[in-house]
Amino acid sequence: MRTKKYSSYAQIDRELEILKIEKELSLQKLHFELQNVKENLEPKNLVRGVIGSYMPTILGPYGKIIGLALPFLKKFIFKKRGR
Incomplete structure (x- = not known):
């Protein structure tokens, strides 16, 4: 990593603000990915995923039509x- 040279405190403050926002974005992405993992590990989604992956094998060419x-x-x- 290169050492940056700043000519004013305003530049340092701006860089710190950018780093703070990047950190917040990374944390939000991590939170979003954890939510996706939790949803994918729910029993109904696990069953849906297993059935969905084996459905074409079980039903053959009619699987897409039935789906x-x-x-x-x-x-x-x-x-x-x-009614």
Whole structure:
């Protein structure tokens, strides 16, 4: 790392402010990533991930068609129950 030379205290203050903001951004990114990890480790998401990865193998060529149709069928069924 090179040694920086400053000609005024204002430059030093500006550099410190930039470093402070960069630190806050890094902490926010870390917090966001930890939230993602926690969500991915929830049981429902683990099951969804395992089923999603094996679905094409199990269903073969019809897997994509069924995967696209399921949300529409789900909406249709819940609309019928709501009436």
